[in-house]
Amino acid sequence: MLSKLGTQVFRRSKEAIEREMKEMAAELLKIYASRKSAPGIKYGESDAGVKAFENAFIFEETPDQAKAIDDVMADMEKEKQMDRLVCGDAGFGKTEVAMRAAFKAVNGGRQVLVLTATTLLAAQHLNSFRERMADYPIRIEMLSRLVKPADRKKILNSLKEGKTDILIGTHAVLSASVEFKNPGLVIIDEEQHFGVKNKENLRKKYPSADLLTLTATPIPRTLYFSMSGIRDISIIQTPPPGKKAIxxxxxxxxxxxxxxxxxxxxxxxxxxxxxxxxxxxxxxxxxxxxxxxxxxxxxxxxxxxxxxxxxxxxxxxxxxxxxxxxxxxxxxxxxxxxxxxxxxxxxxxxxxxxxxxxxxxxxxxxxxxxxxxxxxxxxxxxxxxxxxxxxxxxxxxxPGAGFSIAMRDLEQRGAGNILGTKQHGYMEKIGFEMYCRMLEEAVAELEGEVHIPEKDTKIKTDFEAHIPDEYVWDTGEKVRIYRRIFAAQSVDEAERVKKQVEDAWGKMPQEALNVFNVLKLKIAGRLLAADEISVTENEMFIVWYEKPSIGPRELSKAGVKGVSLKEGVLHVKLKGIEEALSALDAYCKTIK
Missing domain, CATH: 3.40.50.300 (P-loop containing nucleotide triphosphate hydrolases)
Incomplete structure (x- = not known):
């Protein structure tokens, strides 16, 4: 209860939140640790059929492409489950790497799932895969929202019976009704268009299947995991012959x-x-x-x-x-x-x-x-x-500078942020840096090291604050928007980002506007050195776990009324988020 803030009950709540964050870190570590040790599907060495398919490639592989193919083949021939990222520019041969992996899986008696962002892209992949594998008895189907219900039913039955070898599709393939008889490989194309939840659900649904991810510019979280060795990575930077610089x-x-x-x-x-x-x-x-x-x-x-x-x-x-x-x-x-x-x-x-x-x-x-x-x-x-x-x-x-650009972006702007929304009425930011820090803290604690946490104002609200799918349906773009929002260091910067987002996607719904309200609370929290700010319909609490940096007198001088202080908690009576932001803004202006 908000009325108990600053008391023993509040401190227990705070400890519960910290435990939850540790559990998240431990869960993440567990996922990636288990992936490192989880038994995967061990395929045999490439036989005459696989070699014939490789030799039918009408182009000459570039050195990087050949290395990526070798990496994938070697992964598939190991007991350990494959979790490899192939990073390469458009037209650099990532699809051929995926096709070689798919062919090897089908040749080994397994089925393959290829996940794409749009129906049009799925159709392009369907044509490419069918053309490339036309000389082989491989059945390739596509599932998307444009497939008629009767055809969808046939495809799903064929898949369940093991008659369909490769299924290509959009988010439609994530449905619970999609069941494979013998899944062996999941390929995700342009992973930035799929949320973390989508990818983790795929891993849970197909626990022993190998995972191959294709991208041109990896999202920061993926880049970090690849750089830190949690995921394997192959980079295709050598351009195909005749490829000109743009x-x-x-x-x-x-x-x-x-x-x-x-x-x-x-x-x-x-x-x-x-x-x-x-x-x-x-x-x-x-x-x-x-x-x-x-x-x-x-x-x-x-x-x-x-x-x-x-x-x-x-x-x-x-x-x-x-x-x-x-x-x-x-x-x-x-x-x-x-x-x-x-x-x-x-x-x-x-x-x-x-x-x-x-x-x-x-x-x-x-x-x-x-x-x-x-x-x-x-x-x-x-x-x-x-x-x-x-x-x-x-x-x-x-050509091939995508990975260098992603690294440069990481250096210039930091890794950006991803928002997590809590169901029990508050929202807090979990950014790239915090994600990494949580992992490091969890590992350090396991090794018995002492960690001193950094100050970061927690925000609690009783309203929904997120960017709805109906407003921005592209997951990759949504992550980039969140990143820009929480990279803002001032209210003016936040307003500039808001204008850019509305210019591109139209007028914001209230839930999206609330994300900016949470950011403004966070900016005020940094200026006040507060540990926590909570806002409800009728009141605001500003919490310091140690000595408060301001009191009722300072807020009163800034024209804020209805203020009291008790046990390190500043209580302000007001109506809603707008009044809360106005009160904080009035005081912050006096200390800038």
Missing amino acids: ETVIIQERMNVLREIILREVLRKGQVFYVHNSIKTLEKTKENLQKILPEIRFKTAHGQMDKGELEHLMADFLDKKFDVLITTTIVESGLDMPDVNTIIVSGADRFGLSQLYQLRGRVGRRDRQAYAYMMVNDVRAMTETARERLKTIESYVD
């Missing part, structure tokens, strides 16, 4: 320049991505471009569109039914769009480094010269941080 240009945004860039690409029978991260002005941008280029076919895409409508639009773009797609950052990065060889990023100085790299990676999928134009309103008015990011993206132009 020519990257930082340029001031002008209509005459845009006209020339778009015309040049369309005249060489190519297509263009135009990234404009504001839903409000997307149609206006289309109108302006259509005026200066009446002969060019434009379409728009954004996060407020129905997912099915967006996938249909992307299919039309793939079929060259229009020339330029004006879009926010929501367009799927894993799609193979061979004719899109120019990308224009409007307001490039407002994007993060990994985001810029992922955007640039949407072009240059073939051996044709591709171009990326990073547009800024005023080169001279850019912040030092933005200048540094653009300088980095301009300098990392060689």
Whole structure:
């Protein structure tokens, strides 16, 4: 109960929270430790059938690709369960690595699950796998929300009976109704689009199956686990023969320049991505471009569109039914769009480094010269941080720089944050750094070391605070948004992030606005050196486990009424979060 804060009951609650965090750390350690020792499926050495399949590859493997294939084959021939991340740019041969693993699993009498982010991507994989394995009696099916109920039933029965060898699909394959007779390998393509829960559920559902994850720029949590040796990693950095570096240009945004860039690409029978991260002005941008280029076919895409409508639009773009797609950052990065060889990023100085790299990676999928134009309103008015990011993206132009970019992003901005929401009425942040720290603390405690925790204001509220799936359906983008939110060090920074998110995804629902409210409480907590801030509909408590840094007098001087202090707990009578933030803001302004 909030009324007991600062008392023995409160301290017991605090200890319970700390125990819960330790349990989470221990659970995480247990998962990864058990994965290291868990008996997997031991496949035999590659026989004549597997070698024939390998030799049928029409391209010559690059050195890194060959090494990644060898790593995967070696993993599959061990008793230990495989948990390998293959990191490589688009078009560098990650899919072939996955196909070799899938073929080896099927050849060994096992079934394979391939998980993709979108229906269109699943369809592309289905065609690629069927074409590559056409000479073999391997049955490959796809499950997505577009599959008719009658066909879905047949596929599920075939899968359960062991007649389907490889199942490719979207989130639909995570359903409880999807049952394999003999699962042996799970492949996750572009893992940043799937939540931690999805991936852990897959591991629980298929405990002995090998796990192979493919990505261009690994998310920080994965990168950390790979770097710390908890997960194995193979990096494909050598480009395929003929692969050209994407020519990257930082340029001031002008209509005459845009006209020339778009015309040049369309005249060489190519297509263009135009990234404009504001839903409000997307149609206006289309109108302006259509005026200066009446002969060019434009379409728009954004996060407020129905997912099915967006996938249909992307299919039309793939079929060259229009020339330029004006879009926010929501367009799927894993799609193979061979004719899109120019990308224009409007307001490039407002994007993060990994985001810029992922955007640039949407072009240059073939051996044709591709171009990326990073547009800024005023080169001279850019912040030092933005200048540094653009300088980095301009300098990392060689094909295969994805992993280097991810590492550089880690250095420049830190790893970012992931939010955990508690069901019993409060929310607290568990960021990358804390995740790592929790792991280190758990290990240290097991080894008998003493750990002195850092101060971090805990926030308790009685309202929901999270970004709903209905608002941002892309898990990878959601994690990036959370990361940007909790990297903000001031209220002004938080407001800037809020504006950027609304520009890309539209007006925020209350739950998402509440995430920013929690952040503002956290910022105030740091300034007050408070251990905890709790806000309900009628009151606010500010808690110090040691000596309070302020009292009723200081708050009264700042114009805050109804304040009392007892046992290290400052009690303020007020109505709701807005009044709480207003009171904290009034006091914080007096101490800045």
